[in-house]
Amino acid sequence: MPHEKDNNYLSPPTSPLNSGFDTIESPLPSPAFSYQSGDDFSSPYSPYGHASQTHANTLHQSFGADNLTRTISYDSPGSPSIKRSGTKKSAKDTAYFKEVFSVRDEPVVPKTAGIWVEFQTNINLHNTPTLLTSLTAYLAHRYKVPPLTILLDISHSSHLSLGGTSEGCYTLTVSAVHSISPTVNKRQAIMLQQWIWENLGLAANRGIIRFNLVECANWATGGDTVLGTMEKEEVKRTGTNSGMIRGMSRRGGSRKEKEKKEGGLRGFSRREKRGERIMEEEGMMEDFPVKETGGKMEQKGLGEIEREMEKMEVEDLGKYSQETLADERPKTEQKPADKPKRKKSVFDIFSRGQK
Numbered sequence: 001m002p003h004e005k006d007n008n009y010l011s012p013p014t015s016p017l018n019s020g021f022d023t024i025e026s027p028l029p030s031p032a033f034s035y036q037s038g039d040d041f042s043s044p045y046s047p048y049g050h051a052s053q054t055h056a057n058t059l060h061q062s063f064g065a066d067n068l069t070r071t072i073s074y075d076s077p078g079s080p081s082i083k084r085s086g087t088k089k090s091a092k093d094t095a096y097f098k099e100v101f102s103v104r105d106e107p108v109v110p111k112t113a114g115i116w117v118e119f120q121t122n123i124n125l126h127n128t129p130t131l132l133t134s135l136t137a138y139l140a141h142r143y144k145v146p147p148l149t150i151l152l153d154i155s156h157s158s159h160l161s162l163g164g165t166s167e168g169c170y171t172l173t174v175s176a177v178h179s180i181s182p183t184v185n186k187r188q189a190i191m192l193q194q195w196i197w198e199n200l201g202l203a204a205n206r207g208i209i210r211f212n213l214v215e216c217a218n219w220a221t222g223g224d225t226v227l228g229t230m231e232k233e234e235v236k237r238t239g240t241n242s243g244m245i246r247g248m249s250r251r252g253g254s255r256k257e258k259e260k261k262e263g264g265l266r267g268f269s270r271r272e273k274r275g276e277r278i279m280e281e282e283g284m285m286e287d288f289p290v291k292e293t294g295g296k297m298e299q300k301g302l303g304e305i306e307r308e309m310e311k312m313e314v315e316d317l318g319k320y321s322q323e324t325l326a327d328e329r330p331k332t333e334q335k336p337a338d339k340p341k342r343k344k345s346v347f348d349i350f351s352r353g354q355k
């Protein structure tokens with residue numbers, strides 16, 4: 001459906017992706033906080049009491065008649081030759097030590113915190129209530145969140161110009177405390193722009209999407225910030241506020257730098273990577289049947305990106321580079337037979353003189 005200046009299509013949406021809430025698998029709102037498996041950190045013991053009890057189990061021994069020698073019921077550490085009895089760690093023990101030594105899984109930012117989507121266009125829309133419903137449903141589907149948690153703000157007939165022309169164009173801003181990460185954004189960009197093309201006739205190269213990963217401390221709903229809610233939840237759960245939640249939310253300064261270093265690949269923080277992992281786990285990286293409408297997208301230069309995306313493995317984060325970005329520009333901007341340059345390996349550097 002090509003863009004018309006005065007957008008008059010009131011006909012019901014034809015895209016299979018756009019049939020409203022009833023076709024959307026709407027998950028029941030998940031609990032406000034989900035912690036990763038095995039995270040029961042409550043210990044019935046005081047730290048020292050617990051430790052000594054475990055110690056007593058491990059060193060279980062009986063003394064001989066002379067009360068001087070003892071029968072050892074266990075082998076030297078690490079030896080599998082004698083099956084220890086009474087030393088099997090319970091899940092609670094493991095959780096306790098995880099808590100004490102701070103190696104537990106990090107809390108997951110609640111997806112119930114919501115997603116705030118702003119869509120602005122210079123075209124004139126005639127049926128915004130329907131659009132609100134159908135785009136909300138689509139976003140809920142893409143982000144695997146209940147539609148209830150999506151705040152959608154549509155502005156149309158805006159004074160917006162892209163490339164200095166008043167041709168139809170748009171901005172889309174997706175803000176959230178979760179589900180925003182480099183790979184996820186790539187996938188969402190193609191899918192969201194395809195939806196907009198199919199439903200509103202606005203070409204992918206006539207819109208810019210901005211993904212905002214917002215700090216939990218800077219996102220509030222229900223009268224509290226997400227950070228505040230998570231801290232309260234931690235206190236409820238463990239009896240203490242370890243400061244870990246605040247720590248994971250803190251950004252900037254040296255910690256940011258540290259996170260970037262630790263995060264490794266391309267300087268994305270662990271938090272951004274975690275968002276990605278969660279989405280992978282929840283199947284959010286699945287593709288929609290892009291091919292069905294591939295022809296249309298192809299005209300607009302997205303076919304190339306689409307193929308690139310299909311080739312891309314979720315784990316391929318490390319391969320993402322400026323070269324990849326260049327490949328994603330619309331076809332017209334690319335040299336036809338450009339082979340991506342292979343990066344020089346250490347071997348190449350050392351063998352340069354011999355070629």
Ligand SMILES: O=C(O)c1cc2cc(O)c(O)cc2[nH]1
Pocket residue numbers: 007008009012013014018124125126127128130131132134135199200
């Ligand atoms: O022009 C409108 O107001 C308009 C277009 C459009 C397309 C669509 O798929 C919807 O679900 C609603 C809608 N409103």
